[in-house]
Amino acid sequence: MLLSSTNQEEEDDEVASKGGSELFAVRRATFLTIFLFSSVTAVTFRVFFTRLRRQRVDREAEMVSTVANVDVKQKDADHALVVAISCSAVLEDADDGDVHRVGVAFPLLQALQSVNRHLVEANSSESLLFDVLLITTDERRQRQSARIVSSTKHYGLEVSRFCFSDGEDFVESLLENQVQLFLSTEPEEVALVWQRGVPSSLLGHQTWSSPSEQLRVLLCGDDVIAAAAAESAQRFWSQLGAMRRRFGVLGSPVSVAVMTAHGGRRGFADALATLRSCGLNADEAHCLAGAPRGPILELLRPHVLLGGGLR
Amino acid sequence: MSDIKINESSQVEDKAEEKEEEKDWAAAKAFFEHLKTNKPRPPKPGFAVTIAVSSRTLFNMVAERLIYEKEGVEKYVAYQVEHENEPLKPGPAFQFVKALMTVNARLRELYPDSEELFDIVLMTNNHAQVGVRLINSINHYDLTIERFCMTGGKSPIGYLKAYMTNLYLSKDADKVTEAIDEGIAAATMFMPETENELCDNQLRVAFDGDAVLFSDESEIIVKQRGLDSFFEHEKKFENKPLAQGPLKCFLEALGKLQRKFYAKNERLDCPIRTFLVTARSAASSGARVLKTLRSWGLEVDEALFLAGAPKGPLLQKIKPHIYFDDQMFHIEGAKELGTISAHVPYGIGQKYHRGKLIEQPKKE
Numbered sequence: 048m049l050l051s052s053t054n055q056e057e058e059d060d061e062v063a064s065k066g067g068s069e070l071f072a073v074r075r076a077t078f079l080t081i082f083l084f085s086s087v088t089a090v091t092f093r094v095f096f097t098r099l100r101r102q103r104v105d106r107e108a109e110m111v112s113t114v115a116n117v118d119v120k121q122k123d124a125d126h127a128l129v130v131a132i133s134c135s136a137v138l139e140d141a142d143d144g145d146v147h148r149v150g151v152a153f154p155l156l157q158a159l160q161s162v163n164r165h166l167v168e169a170n171s172s173e174s175l176l177f178d179v180l181l182i183t184t185d186e187r188r189q190r191q192s193a194r195i196v197s198s199t200k201h202y203g204l205e206v207s208r209f210c211f212s213d214g215e216d217f218v219e220s221l222l223e224n225q226v227q228l229f230l231s232t233e234p235e236e237v238a239l240v241w242q243r244g245v246p247s248s249l250l251g252h253q254t255w256s257s258p259s260e261q262l263r264v265l266l267c268g269d270d271v272i273a274a275a276a277a278e279s280a281q282r283f284w285s286q287l288g289a290m291r292r293r294f295g296v297l298g299s300p301v302s303v304a305v306m307t308a309h310g311g312r313r314g315f316a317d318a319l320a321t322l323r324s325c326g327l328n329a330d331e332a333h334c335l336a337g338a339p340r341g342p343i344l345e346l347l348r349p350h351v352l353l354g355g356g357l358r
Numbered sequence: 359m360s361d362i363k364i365n366e367s368s369q370v371e372d373k374a375e376e377k378e379e380e381k382d383w384a385a386a387k388a389f390f391e392h393l394k395t396n397k398p399r400p401p402k403p404g405f406a407v408t409i410a411v412s413s414r415t416l417f418n419m420v421a422e423r424l425i426y427e428k429e430g431v432e433k434y435v436a437y438q439v440e441h442e443n444e445p446l447k448p449g450p451a452f453q454f455v456k457a458l459m460t461v462n463a464r465l466r467e468l469y470p471d472s473e474e475l476f477d478i479v480l481m482t483n484n485h486a487q488v489g490v491r492l493i494n495s496i497n498h499y500d501l502t503i504e505r506f507c508m509t510g511g512k513s514p515i516g517y518l519k520a521y522m523t524n525l526y527l528s529k530d531a532d533k534v535t536e537a538i539d540e541g542i543a544a545a546t547m548f549m550p551e552t553e554n555e556l557c558d559n560q561l562r563v564a565f566d567g568d569a570v571l572f573s574d575e576s577e578i579i580v581k582q583r584g585l586d587s588f589f590e591h592e593k594k595f596e597n598k599p600l601a602q603g604p605l606k607c608f609l610e611a612l613g614k615l616q617r618k619f620y621a622k623n624e625r626l627d628c629p630i631r632t633f634l635v636t637a638r639s640a641a642s643s644g645a646r647v648l649k650t651l652r653s654w655g656l657e658v659d660e661a662l663f664l665a666g667a668p669k670g671p672l673l674q675k676i677k678p679h680i681y682f683d684d685q686m687f688h689i690e691g692a693k694e695l696g697t698i699s700a701h702v703p704y705g706i707g708q709k710y711h712r713g714k715l716i717e718q719p720k721k722e
Contacts (some may be wrong), residue, residue: 138483296431296485297511303488304510309385311397311504316493319486330510332486336400338505339379342520 063342082195113224114192114209118200121207124225127178129288130159131210131221133231135181136250138198147198151256152230155350156335158262160205165300166293180224182210182217184236187211207294218243227283231353244279248351257350259301266329268318270354275321288327304331304347311336377382397465406477407611408521410514411455413482413492413530415547420562434439438488445498446491450528450547450698452499452680457561459502461629463616468622478519481506481514481528485527487572494637506722518542525608527700535703545607545682545700548689554696560629562678563612565658566702567636567647569684571609573601574705576643577684581706592643599650604704605682606654613656634658679702686711 115121135158138147159177166173181199184191192211199206210220220238221229229240229247240247248254255263266285274280291301305322307315315334322329333343383402390399396415400406413419426434465475480492480503489508496503506685507517515536526537526544537544568577580588612630617663619628634651638644640663651657662672670691672679681699683689684707692699709716 068710093555235649271464296435302510309389311393311400312493312506313495316490316508323487330509331512332489332506332510334504334506335382335386336504337383337401338400338521340382341375341379343517344518346520348470 049200070337072089076339084122093274103258107334113212113220114196114201116196116206116208116209122176122178123174124178126174127176128228128283128290129178129180129224129226130228131180131182131224131226132156133233133236134188134195136230136232137181137204138195145194145197146201147194149202151232151254152250153202154229154256154258155250155254155262156204158259158350161260162262162290162300163205166290173293173295175286176269179204179206179209180208180226181206181213182220184214184217186213197335215260219244227279227286228351233322244277246274246280246353247256248353253344253349254352255350259350260347261300262351263302263347264351265303265304265306265344265347265349265353266322267352267354268305268315268332268334269309271305271318275325281325285326288322288325291328291330292326299330302330303327304333304349306333306335306340306343306347308335308340309337310334318353362680370582372553394587398462400502402473402475402479403522405473406524408473408477408479408525408617409455410479410481410518410521410523410526411451411460411606412514412526412530412531412533413484415481415527416447416455417492417495417706419449420708428524435485437489438484442491443494444491445495448499450549450700451680453556454527454561455501455503456558457556457679460559461561461615463503464629465618467482468624469618472618473537474618476615477486477505477717478503479507479523481507481509481517481521481523483509483511483514483530483533485510502676515540515542516613524611524682525605526556529575531701531703534545535537538604538702539602543605545605545680545702547572547698547700548693550693552696552698554591554674556677562633562676564633564635564673564676564678564681565605565609566681566683566688567634567638567709568603569705570603570605570682571634572603572604572606572650574649574684575601578706581710589642592638592646596646597649598646599606599653600646601685602654606704607657609656609658610654631660632658633678634661635664635669635672635676636662637669639663639668641665670695670697684708 048123076269086157132152135150136152137150139150140147156179159179164174165174181195183192183195188195189211192209196209208224210217210224212220221240222245226245230250231237231247232250234249237249250256254268287303291299291303294300305318307318313332315332319329319332331347335343361537383531385397387588390397409594414423415639422434422438425437455478458478462475480496482492484492486508488570489506493506505657506523507514507518517543519540522662523581525541526534526542527547528544530545531546534544534546554671565571566595568574576588576592579591609632616630619625619630635645636644636647644663648661666674668691669688672695673692673696677697679698681692682702683692683699684702684704686701689699689701
C-alpha cells in the first residue's frame, strides 16, 4: 500500500512539475502573443495617424491658396488700394457652360477698372491704383477655382489675384493680403470683416448694380467719427482721398459722398472735418437729420456703401 | 399665382423700407432730445412744410459767384475754402428764413408734439468743401437749418422731390423752371436795392394772382386779345374757378398752418399773414379771383386790387418777407422800392417784356 502511495506522490510530483513547466510555456506564449499583437497594432496606428496628419497638413495648405493672375500686370501692393470682392458677388453660378454669369458686383468692378484706366492715362507710372482680388469664402466655391479663373479671363476682368479659401480662414487671408476694402453680398461676412478692422461694404439692394461711367462711394457720416479711431479706416480714407485728388472738381471717374442719417449739422460738420483731416474731400454731402434715406440713396446710387448700420 | 407673389414681395419690401424709415426717424428724434443745448429738432418731412433754399439765396455770394464765372470752378472752390471761417453776409431769402423760424417757435409753444412745422433744407449745387463755409455761416447766425443737400454739381430736382419740397428758392432761373415743370412751387429770388425794415414777429407773404396762384389762362387772353376781351371774358366766367397756378399749393400749406393758430384763438395774433396783390380791378375781374379762392377752400388775409396801378409803392407799405410775381416788370418795380421779390417763371408772361413780345431765339 505504501509503495503505491509513493508512486502516487512521485506521479503527482511528476505531474506537478510537468504542469508547472507547461504553465510557464503557456504564460510565455501568451506574453509573446500579446507583445506581438500590441506592437503590430502600435505600428498600424502610427502609420495611420501619420497619414492622417499629413492629410490634414495638406488640407491646411489647401485651405487658402493665393494665386496670381498671370494675364494681368501686378500692382505695387505698398501703394495700391487693395480691394477684395467676394467671388459670388462678381460671378454667379450658371448650371451649364464653362463660364459663370455676371453677378451684382460686375458693374462695380468695371467702374474700378475705369478709374484705373483714367489714372494711368493721366500718369503712366501711377502706382495708386485699385488692386482687385477675388476671394472665395466657402468650400463649394473653392472647388470651382478653375472655372472662376477661366470666367475672369473670359470677361477680361482686371483681377490681379485670386484667394481660394474654403471659409474658416478667409479673414486671415484678407489681412495677409493687406486688403483695405472688402465687398460681399453676405451680411455675416461683412460684419465679420468689419470686426477685424477692415472697412467693408454690403452689396445688395441699397447699392447700385447697373453699368455706369463713374465709381460712387458713399460713407455714412454717423459712423465716420467712430471709425476714425481705427488706423485701417484712416488709411483707406487717405488713399481714397489721394486718388480723388488726381482728378478735377468736375468730371471725375470716382465720386465720394458723405451722408449723416440721424444727427444735426454739428455731427455733419464734424464728419466732414474728420474726413478732411485724413485727406478725403467729399463731392456730395447730405445731412438727413431723420428724413427717410431711401429716396436719397436712390439718387446717390452708390456702388460702395460704408457704414450706415449695415455692419 | 406668381402675380400674388410679386405683390406680396413688393409689399414686404415696402414694409421693410417703412420699418427702416421709422428706425431712422426714432434715432434722429432720440439724438436731438439728448442734446444738452435744447436745439429744436427738425420735423418729420411728410408732415412739415419743406422750404428748400439755395446757398446764394440764403447768403450773399455775389463776389464769389464772379470768381466762379471768371476763373472757373477750381479757383472758386479754393477761394471758398480759404475764406471758410469768414461768415457770409445775408442773402435775399435770409429774412424769410428768420421769419419761418419765428413761426416755428410759436407753433412749438402751442403744439409741442406736432410735426406740422416749417422745415428748412439747404439745397445747393456746391461741393461739400464749400459746404463747410455755409455751415460756419449758418452757425454764426444761429439759423435752425439741420438738413443739407450738397449735390456737388448734380441737378437738385431729384432731391427736391425726395424731400417732398413745398417751395424751392434759388438764384438760378434754369433750376427754378425745371422745378416748376416738375410740379414743385419755385421762384428765382432777387435782392432789393434798398432794405426795408421788416416785421420780426410775423411772416408776411405776398402773391400775384394770375400765373402765380392761378393759371395763366386769363393772362393769355390779355396778351393775345387785349384788355377789353379780358374784362368780358372774366365777367362771363365769373363763377367758373380758374385753374391752379404753381404757387397755389404753397398758399394752401400756409393756410393749413394758419388754421392751427385760429384753432387756439390766435387769429388776431397769427404770425402768418398772406396778401394777394393783383393788377386786376375789384369792380370787374376781381370777383372771379375771390370766388376761385373760396372754391378751393383757401383764403388770403388781404386782397389788394390795383386795377393796373404800379405795385411797387403798395408793396413798400406791406413789407412782405417775400413777394411772388410772374412778370419781371413787376419784380423790377418791387426791387427798386426795397421789396424782396421772387420771380415765378411760369406761363405766357415769360414771352413778353413790358407788354411786347420777346423775339424767341430760333431753336437749333
